[in-house]
Each structure stands twice: as structure tokens, then as C-alpha cells.
Amino acid sequence: MSRDIFLVDGARTPFLKARGKPGPFTPVDLAVQCGRPLLARLPLTAEMIDLVILGCVNVIADEMNPARVAALRLGLGEDQVAFTVQINCGSGMQSIDTACRYIREGRHELVLAGGTEALSHAPVVLREEAVEWYAEMARAENQVERAKHVRDLRPDFFQPVIGLERGLTDPITELNMGQTAEVLAHRFGIDRKTADAYAMDSHHRLARAQDEGWLKGEIEPMFSRDGEAYDRDDGVRPDNDMDSLAKLKPAFEKPYGKVTPGNSSQVTDGASWVVVASGEAVERHGLTPIARIVDSEWAALDPSVMGLAPVLAAAPIARRQGLGVEDIDLWEINEAFAAQVLACRAAWQDAEFCRAVLGLDDAFGEIDRGRLNVDGGAIALGHPVGTSGNRIVLHLVNALRRLGKRRGIATECIGGGQGGAMLLEVV
Amino acid sequence: MTGPVLEHLGEVRLELGAARDAPREGHWRQGKAGDGIVWMALDRPDSGTNTISKAVLLELSEQLDQLEQNPPEALVLRSAKPKGFAAGADIDEFTGMDPEEIEEMLREGHRILDRLGDLPCPTIAVVHGEALGGGFELALACDWRIAVEGAAFGFPEVQLGLHPGLGGTYRLTGLIDQVEAMQLMLTGKKAHTKKAARLGIADVVTEERHVAAAARACADGEVERRGGGLRGGLKSGALKFSRTRKLAARQMRSKTEKEAPQAHYPAPHALIDLWEEHGDDRSAMQEAELQSFARLVATETCQNLVRVFRLRRALKKRAEGEDGIAHVHVVGAGEMGAEIGAWAAMRGKTETLSDLDLDALGKAVKTAEGVCGGAHLGAAETRDALDRMMPDPNGYGVRRADLVIEAVPEKADLKTKIYKGICKDMKPDAILATNTSSLLLARLSEAVEDKARFAGLHFFNPVSKMQLVEVVRTKATSDSTTQRLAAFCGVIDKLPAPVRDYPGFLVNRMLTPYLLEAMVLLDEGVQKEVVDRAALRFGMPMGPVTLADWVGLDICLDVADGLKDELEKPVPEVPDWMRDMVEEGHTGKKAGRGFYDWSDGRPDPGEGDAGSEDLTDRLILPMLDACMECLRLNVAEDEDEVDGAMIFATGFAPFRGGPMHYARARGHDEVRDRLQELSESYGPRFVPDEGWSRDG
Numbered sequence A: 001m002s003r004d005i006f007l008v009d010g011a012r013t014p015f016l017k018a019r020g021k022p023g024p025f026t027p028v029d030l031a032v033q034c035g036r037p038l039l040a041r042l043p044l045t046a047e048m049i050d051l052v053i054l055g056c057v058n059v060i061a062d063e064m065n066p067a068r069v070a071a072l073r074l075g076l077g078e079d080q081v082a083f084t085v086q087i088n089c090g091s092g093m094q095s096i097d098t099a100c101r102y103i104r105e106g107r108h109e110l111v112l113a114g115g116t117e118a119l120s121h122a123p124v125v126l127r128e129e130a131v132e133w134y135a136e137m138a139r140a141e142n143q144v145e146r147a148k149h150v151r152d153l154r155p156d157f158f159q160p161v162i163g164l165e166r167g168l169t170d171p172i173t174e175l176n177m178g179q180t181a182e183v184l185a186h187r188f189g190i191d192r193k194t195a196d197a198y199a200m201d202s203h204h205r206l207a208r209a210q211d212e213g214w215l216k217g218e219i220e221p222m223f224s225r226d227g228e229a230y231d232r233d234d235g236v237r238p239d240n241d242m243d244s245l246a247k248l249k250p251a252f253e254k255p256y257g258k259v260t261p262g263n264s265s266q267v268t269d270g271a272s273w274v275v276v277a278s279g280e281a282v283e284r285h286g287l288t289p290i291a292r293i294v295d296s297e298w299a300a301l302d303p304s305v306m307g308l309a310p311v312l313a314a315a316p317i318a319r320r321q322g323l324g325v326e327d328i329d330l331w332e333i334n335e336a337f338a339a340q341v342l343a344c345r346a347a348w349q350d351a352e353f354c355r356a357v358l359g360l361d362d363a364f365g366e367i368d369r370g371r372l373n374v375d376g377g378a379i380a381l382g383h384p385v386g387t388s389g390n391r392i393v394l395h396l397v398n399a400l401r402r403l404g405k406r407r408g409i410a411t412e413c414i415g416g417g418q419g420g421a422m423l424l425e426v427v
Numbered sequence B: 001m002t003g004p005v006l007e008h009l010g011e012v013r014l015e016l017g018a019a020r021d022a023p024r025e026g027h028w029r030q031g032k033a034g035d036g037i038v039w040m041a042l043d044r045p046d047s048g049t050n051t052i053s054k055a056v057l058l059e060l061s062e063q064l065d066q067l068e069q070n071p072p073e074a075l076v077l078r079s080a081k082p083k084g085f086a087a088g089a090d091i092d093e094f095t096g097m098d099p100e101e102i103e104e105m106l107r108e109g110h111r112i113l114d115r116l117g118d119l120p121c122p123t124i125a126v127v128h129g130e131a132l133g134g135g136f137e138l139a140l141a142c143d144w145r146i147a148v149e150g151a152a153f154g155f156p157e158v159q160l161g162l163h164p165g166l167g168g169t170y171r172l173t174g175l176i177d178q179v180e181a182m183q184l185m186l187t188g189k190k191a192h193t194k195k196a197a198r199l200g201i202a203d204v205v206t207e208e209r210h211v212a213a214a215a216r217a218c219a220d221g222e223v224e225r226r227g228g229g230l231r232g233g234l235k236s237g238a239l240k241f242s243r244t245r246k247l248a249a250r251q252m253r254s255k256t257e258k259e260a261p262q263a264h265y266p267a268p269h270a271l272i273d274l275w276e277e278h279g280d281d282r283s284a285m286q287e288a289e290l291q292s293f294a295r296l297v298a299t300e301t302c303q304n305l306v307r308v309f310r311l312r313r314a315l316k317k318r319a320e321g322e323d324g325i326a327h328v329h330v331v332g333a334g335e336m337g338a339e340i341g342a343w344a345a346m347r348g349k350t351e352t353l354s355d356l357d358l359d360a361l362g363k364a365v366k367t368a369e370g371v372c373g374g375a376h377l378g379a380a381e382t383r384d385a386l387d388r389m390m391p392d393p394n395g396y397g398v399r400r401a402d403l404v405i406e407a408v409p410e411k412a413d414l415k416t417k418i419y420k421g422i423c424k425d426m427k428p429d430a431i432l433a434t435n436t437s438s439l440l441l442a443r444l445s446e447a448v449e450d451k452a453r454f455a456g457l458h459f460f461n462p463v464s465k466m467q468l469v470e471v472v473r474t475k476a477t478s479d480s481t482t483q484r485l486a487a488f489c490g491v492i493d494k495l496p497a498p499v500r501d502y503p504g505f506l507v508n509r510m511l512t513p514y515l516l517e518a519m520v521l522l523d524e525g526v527q528k529e530v531v532d533r534a535a536l537r538f539g540m541p542m543g544p545v546t547l548a549d550w551v552g553l554d555i556c557l558d559v560a561d562g563l564k565d566e567l568e569k570p571v572p573e574v575p576d577w578m579r580d581m582v583e584e585g586h587t588g589k590k591a592g593r594g595f596y597d598w599s600d601g602r603p604d605p606g607e608g609d610a611g612s613e614d615l616t617d618r619l620i621l622p623m624l625d626a627c628m629e630c631l632r633l634n635v636a637e638d639e640d641e642v643d644g645a646m647i648f649a650t651g652f653a654p655f656r657g658g659p660m661h662y663a664r665a666r667g668h669d670e671v672r673d674r675l676q677e678l679s680e681s682y683g684p685r686f687v688p689d690e691g692w693s694r695d696g
Helices: A027-041 A066-073 A091-106 A128-139 A145-148 A163-167 A177-188 A192-212 A240-245 A277-286 A303-321 A338-349 A351-358 A387-404 B004-009 B054-067 B099-117 B134-140 B156-160 B167-177 B178-187 B194-199 B208-219 B233-239 B241-259 B266-278 B280-298 B302-320 B335-344 B359-374 B379-386 B410-421 B441-447 B479-491 B505-524 B528-538 B543-549 B554-568 B577-584 B613-632 B640-648 B659-666 B668-682 B690-693
Strands: A005-012 A051-055 A082-085 A110-118 A268-278 A293-302 A330-333 A407-414 A419-426 B028-031 B037-042 B075-080 B123-127 B129-132 B142-147 B152-154 B190-192 B204-206 B327-331 B350-354 B389-391 B403-406 B429-433 B452-461 B470-471 B495-500
Touching: A005 A027, A005 A091, A005 A277, A005 A387, A027 A066, A027 A082, A027 A268, A027 B389, A051 A066, A051 A091, A051 B479, A066 A082, A066 A110, A082 A091, A091 A110, A091 A268, A091 A293, A091 A387, A091 A419, A110 A387, A128 A145, A177 A303, A177 A338, A192 A240, A192 A338, A240 B403, A268 A277, A268 A387, A268 B004, A293 A303, A293 A387, A303 A338, A303 A351, A303 A407, A303 A419, A303 B479, A330 A387, A338 A351, A387 A407, A387 A419, B028 B054, B037 B054, B037 B208, B037 B302, B054 B099, B075 B208, B099 B134, B099 B280, B123 B208, B129 B134, B134 B152, B142 B194, B142 B208, B152 B194, B156 B178, B156 B266, B156 B302, B167 B178, B167 B266, B167 B280, B178 B241, B178 B266, B190 B194, B194 B204, B204 B208, B241 B266, B241 B554, B266 B280, B266 B302, B266 B403, B302 B495, B302 B640, B302 B659, B327 B335, B335 B350, B335 B379, B335 B389, B335 B452, B335 B659, B359 B379, B359 B389, B379 B389, B379 B495, B403 B410, B410 B441, B429 B479, B441 B452, B452 B479, B470 B479, B470 B640, B495 B640, B505 B543, B505 B554, B505 B613, B505 B640, B528 B543, B528 B613, B543 B554, B554 B577, B613 B640, B613 B659, B613 B668, B640 B659, B659 B668, B668 B690
Parallel strands: A051 A082, A051 A110, A330 A407, B037 B075, B075 B123, B123 B142, B129 B152, B142 B204, B327 B350, B327 B403, B350 B389, B403 B429, B429 B452, B470 B495
Antiparallel strands: A005 A268, A005 A293, A110 A268, A293 A419, A407 A419, B028 B037, B152 B190, B452 B470
């Protein structure tokens, strides 16, 4: 890589668990809520930012190209080019990676790259037959035709299909995401108890990080029109224990499955932004970078085992950079499912797997739990799909700095059978 | 947005049809196009705003001579001013005329508009921006009205102690639902585009780019007229009968009496009489309108309300110029801070609002949404305003702000601590302003690094309703600072009153004796309702006991204590029971309970005994005395400023033209003598200021 690329700063909203009705913020609202304080705290003016890239999966009808809507609402000016990227669960990291590529190419210097998602606003979709019925009704030319048409109305037309459910189902294999985690649990021998223990840990780690104030600066509070202030991730259950987790029923493959609501990521709203800059921009504007973005990689595999993609995405980076498992100080692996993260760990430790799939001579090695998701993950704070990739990069850097460490990898699995990984170094 | 593309494309030019390139003759430009349509554009020389003056009408009359002889296919009337159609009659023309002259002038005007209405060809008024008063009447004389999106129609005459006088009373009641028409004229409220279309005032609503096509369509008779009026629905039909009208008029009268008592505000009542008697007879109503208008012009109320209009214009003039303020940072998200922040953001400023209390910041966002709603902002405008206002618990805004407004509780040590914390982070040319209402700036400024850029910016509660802002300067405040702050007031649509640092500044110095005398009266055993009624009888918008509750008893106490310590003159003693009320949390409106119970909204002191004239004088004269003191000590510049400040900050009986105007009307000698008498009966707090004798 010819040009040094830096992460200058970043902030995210608190993550708000979806509670059965649309939350107080749309995707762009969320992006504005954390973008405003981030831009206010940096010594930057709107003119200095030359590109805005935002990851978002569930775009709502009122906010087509949410990146541009957010850029204008953030006051970045009518001449601010902004586009939205989407690779499903990796979109928030794709925005950073795209920024890096544009900067490396020399066309841009200072990019606002983020991710946003309001899963509580995921659309309610009408059945196809119902849509057809409405369309014919609209075409009816007179009262008589309309009256005739009303007879074709069926009660199930009013049964909505929840768009989110469909979005979390892979159309090729017709497996929903939870089922892909069941496949991995089966293939890598992850039992229910191990998965639950991992999940409990995630909650405890996040609760500790909140109590210790380690998320200060990473989270900027947000405020809704109805007068509420939000400053904490609200999905965390600090008193989570093995007994209560054990009581939960499998969510996706009843009655024998191992993947439960307790050991899966939560359905959540949230946004995150980082500022990505060239070395020249850092110097010119007197910025203080917090990390260097060293390398990135995307990988793809069969959708039914999508959860294993972090293993495939991180391996080429390690090979290119000549890094062994001990050289990576911290890992952020997005916790789509406890079984899925644990399956990745198992695969890295599996010499056969590493030889056959990754082309290594031996097992990559064991990732120490003390280096992995040190402040919890999506199981405790939720997984706003377009945002998570951005959040894990930002939090990785913040955790490295807090712990006085140097190098880390952030990586996520992506619904549809892909994965992304990014290597960062504290400066 | 003002990027290079739109800048290059320039302003959207008004469609003036054949009048576009026609030379201006007097106030009009006129041209006839190949399609047979005559376009007449009103284009008053040397001004950006059209008014309907005598000359405008006489020149229209000359044009009508030709149009009557040689009628075109259609006539289109519109304004050539980008700002709007016309602002109404030229008030200055009426000053000094006697009623007969006015009546004669109006009669001439009526004849001209009637001729316009009687032209055999279709007549079409195109209205963009505002068509007010005489401008509205001109548009009403046409057959069709095309409203360009954003247009508004209204009769603000009632605010000047008048009602429409150029045919508006019978033309509007003849065009649309009579009760709706009366509402518009009685309240002086504007009907914006959508409402104007709904009521039938506007026949077409369109964008500027389609004006020519819309005019053509009207000329070709392709557009249906929307006005209902006498031809309209059942209700309007019934109002043709005098008995039904009598019933409706009675309701209007009782409602109007509550808000504008006849004794103080005769105009709306005259309008109701007019309609009740002649609502079914156009020519009788026309004649009665003329006479009634001429009578009203001569009333003291009208003259005083015209004075209020001019006072506002004068204060606005002080707000001209550039403020150089793009970003405002407000410290303290209490009631005042939140409203100031919301208001500034709504008026286009980038705004950060800091407070340590996240819940207070949350509430401020809700407040801001309410302020936007109150100003009838649309969904997108409200969103933009809320986006511009960022709750800022970490105080990031201090480094970016061009103006920092401190609005924390009235504790000097808290304020100075904040100044010490933020001064070092502020931009080198940024202004620090305090919203204090009771602390002397001279003392606060000791904690400020650059005293030249420190001043007071005293908003009144509620910020969204009260138009005045006191711009307070200390000896060290630079002229550029006060000028920028006054300009800032102009940009955010407030009226600045420049004042000198003085206990209570101008407005609270005047108001405090009024409030405290009310407390003394309560102490003497007078009923609170009687005290309030005495003030209402004088014409105050709110009695002093209600006002104390409204402002907040805790704040009253702060101001009173501050004044007591700082002033040479004695102020009434604050009764102990008032302190107890504050201690117990009965601080007034915000607590739901003070002197009155506020749980069901604003209390009503009701009708009945309003005390003796002595009682009224005890409340009102100390205010006049404080005004004189402020003038003598140059706290304010002149009587007009004092009067304007009191009217726009406290609602001081507008029909009396302001406290100093009232003092002149009553006679300075009498005011002084009365104060002297009161001081002999009630104590030295009434001893007249030495300014009275000097000024005579």
C-alpha cells in the first residue's frame, strides 16, 4: 500500500433494542444523532470532508440513499457527494474499506464513513396477492367494477409479512441466519452450555465496560423528539446467568436446536461513524489520528455456513502481513451468534481445516478469550446489521488504546455467505 | 441552499406578462400582449414594498378610463416586487387628516375599486407573498385570485384600531363564509395559501412558473371560482336573515369583549355592528364602512396603536446590519435556555445547547419541537430546525460558537465559574452574553477575560411569544458587540432594546414595583382577583398577581432582592409569606400552583369589583416613575424606546401607546402630584422621581 490511511476519530449512538414497535429514530436520524457531535468535537469544517459513505441495509422509503440525506442534514453542504453501500451485515465496514480505497487511489483525502440501521423500522411487507388486489382495485373504472373486485378480497391479504424475518433468511438456501448457526454448532460440536456461557460473558463484559466508563467518547448520547435522552446500550443484562439462559427455548429449530434468543445477537437500532483520512489530510488539518488502517479483506463461502467467513477473511491478511495468532493483540469478531463465534475459534484451532481451507501448514492457533471481544459484543448490545462492521472497527481501536495494545483485527460474518476483516494498528 | 448552480441561475423572475418590459408610469407598469391580455404590475418607486396609497389608486383610475373604453380580453393585476403583493394602506397618509377628508378620500377609493370590479372583461389578481389590508382589498375587487404558493391574505387593520376601509368588509363577507370572513377581520390573522384556498379567497394555487398559464386559464373561463359567500352553503344562506346574524353577532361580541374590551378597543365592536346591521345589503354596508372607518381613525386608541406600529418599526431599525453570528452556543437547558436555543435554531442559526443534565437536554428537544409547531413550521422545516439544534452535554459548541449565551440559574458564583471555564475556549471574536434578569453585569464581568465582548441578552418568557430582547451593555462593552447583538435580534426576528447595565435593567426595573405593590395590597387584605382586575381595567394584558405566578415567584424574588440591594429608591418590602411560598415550592405556573391554581391553565380573575382608582394608581404610577428614573439615568435612550420595550416585553396596554405616552397624556404635573399624594398616604416608595419636575 502506497499511502498511509488513518482513522482520526469515531462515535456511535447508544444501541437501542427493538421493542416490538418502530423506535424513536429512523436510519438517517440515527446517523445524524451521532454524526453531529462527532463533527462538532473535531477541528474540522464541512468543506474539509470530501466524501460521505454510509452502510445501511434496511433503507426506508423516505430516505433513499441515506448517506446523502444524512450528509445534507448534517450540514455538510449541497456539494457533498455521498453514497450508500450495502453488503448486508458488513456494510458498516464496507464503508470504511471503500473510503480507504478511494483515498489510496488519491482521489479523496478525508472521508466520513459510517453505518446505520433501524431494525425496529424494518418494513411490514404486503403479500404479493394483496399487492395485486390493490393494483386491480386502483385500475377499476367505475363503482360496479370496484364492487365486483371487493368480492375477491381475502382476509389473509391483511396478514402482513414482517420484512425483517424475510431479510434474515438466505434466499439461496432458504435457511434463516439462526439455522446457519445451528449448522455450525453441529459441524464444530458446539454444545448449548458452551454457547450460553459465551453469551453470559458477553453481557457481563459489556456491563463492566459501561460501569467503568470505557465507552465514554465512543458513545455520544442521543435525544428524541418526545424528550427522551439515551446514553447507554439498553439490551445489556448485567445479571444474566446460566440458569436463566438455560430456560430459553431454541428460537429457530424447535425443539432440539441450540441457538436461543439468549445466545444470539439482538435486533437493535444504532449508527456509527468514523473519520478516515490520508496522511496528507492529517498533516494539513492538524489532526491527531488514533489508528492506521493497515489491511482489509473480503471472503465468500456457501451461504449455509456463512458464520465461518471471518476465518476466511482474516487468514489472507495474516498471511500478507506475516502475522501469527500471537501477533494479534485484540480481536473483534461480530457476535451474530455465540455458536458461530465459537465455531470460528474452533476452525482456527483445527489443523485439518486450516490446511485444507486456508492453505496453512498447520492450525492458525487458539484465539485467547482474553483477547476476543474484550468488552462484549452483539449478543449483549445488539446487531444493527448495517452498523456493526463500523462499530467493531471503532471499538477495536478504542480497546487497543485503553489496554495499551498495538494491533487488532475486526471481522464479521455476513448473511448470504460472506465475511469481512480489517487490520488496524494504534498510532 | 445557495450553491453556484442556483446562484448562477439567479432568482426566479416574476411573471409580469406584457408588463415585463413596459416603462413605469407613476406606480404602475402596463402592457398588452398579442393574446389580448393586459398586464398591470404595481411597482412603487424607491421602495421594495408596495403600499396602496392615494396615488396608486388615482393612477389606477386613469388606466381604468382606457380599459373601460377599450376592454381587453382580460386584465391581470400583480406586484412587480419580489417581496409580495402589497402591505396595505399607507398609514402615514392618514396622519393629521380630519374625518371628513378621510371619508372623502376613501369614497374616491371605493369608486375606483368598484370600477375595477365592474370592468366587462375578466379581472385576475395574481398574489405572491402578502396581500394585506388595502392590498387584499384590491385583490378582492378582481374576479379571480391566483395565489402563488406561499401567498397570504389578511386584514391587520384591527391591530391599528381600525377595520378594513376600502371595501374589505362587504367584499370579503360577500365572497366567503361570512363567519370566517368576520374571524379574519376581527383577529387580524393571515390566511396562508392553503387556508386561503379552502376559504375560497384564492381560486387557483400554483407555482410562479405556471402563473401565465393559470392567468390564461382564468381569462378563458376554464377555472371555477371558489368563493361561496352569499351564494354558498346553508349557514351563509341563513346569515342573510338579520335574526340569524344577530345571534352570531352576539357570540362574536362576547368573545371579542374578553380579548379586546370595547372601552379600550372600539374597532372590532364597530365591525360587528356594521355586519349585524348591513350584512345583507352591500351598498348600505359600503356607506357604513366608510363612515365607521373615518370615525375610528380619529379615536385615541387608533392613534396610539399606530404609535405602537411605529415604535416597532423604530426598534426594528436598531436591529439592522450584519451580526456575523452563524453558530450560537447556549449554556443551560432550563426553560429559558431551551426556548432561546429552539428559537435561534428555528431562525436558521446553528445551535448547540449544553447542560450537564441529559434529561434537561431531552426536554429541550421536545420544547424545540413545540416551538416549531407553534410557528406553523412544516415537517421538513421542523426537522431542519431540530437538526440545527444539537444537545451538547460535552460542550463541544463553545469552540465553534460566534455567540455564547449563558442561561443558567441566577447564581452569580455559578455564572462566573462557567465564564472562567469557557472564556479560554471561545473563538477570539466570539461574544459572551448572559440572559440574567436580576444580576448586575458589572459584577459578573469580573470573571470575563475580554470585557468588551461581554454583554447582556435578556429574553423574556415565553421566548416564542415575547418579541423584545434587552441588549445590555456595561461600561466596557464595545459598540461592535452591542451592534452585533442588536443585529442578531433582527435576524432571529426579535426586537432589540439597547439598555445600560442597571438594577433590573429597563423592563424589570419598571415591572418590579408593579408586582411588589400587588404583594403589599394582598398583605393589606385586598383580594387577589380585585388587584388583578384593577390592572386589567387599566388595560394590562395580565394582572400583577397572575403575572407573578406566570414569571415564577422564585424569579420575582430574585429580581426583587437584587433591586432592593442595588437601588437608591425604596422598593416595597417582600412579605415573608411570599418567601414561604417559594420555599414550599408553590412557585406559580411552572409548579402548577402559586397564588392561583394553574392546573387547568391560565386562571381568570373574573368580573366584579376592580377596586378604587387609588388602587390602580398604586399599581401603575410606580411603573411610570421607574420609567422616568431610567430615562433620567440614561438606562434607555428615549421615551419611544421605553414605551416600545414595555409594550413588546410586557404587553403594557398597547392602546395607551406606552407608559411614557400615557404619562404625557395624563400630564407630567399630574403624575408627579398623584405620586406625591400616594407617598404621603402609603410611604416613601411613591416619592416622585426628580425627572418629573425637570421634564415638566
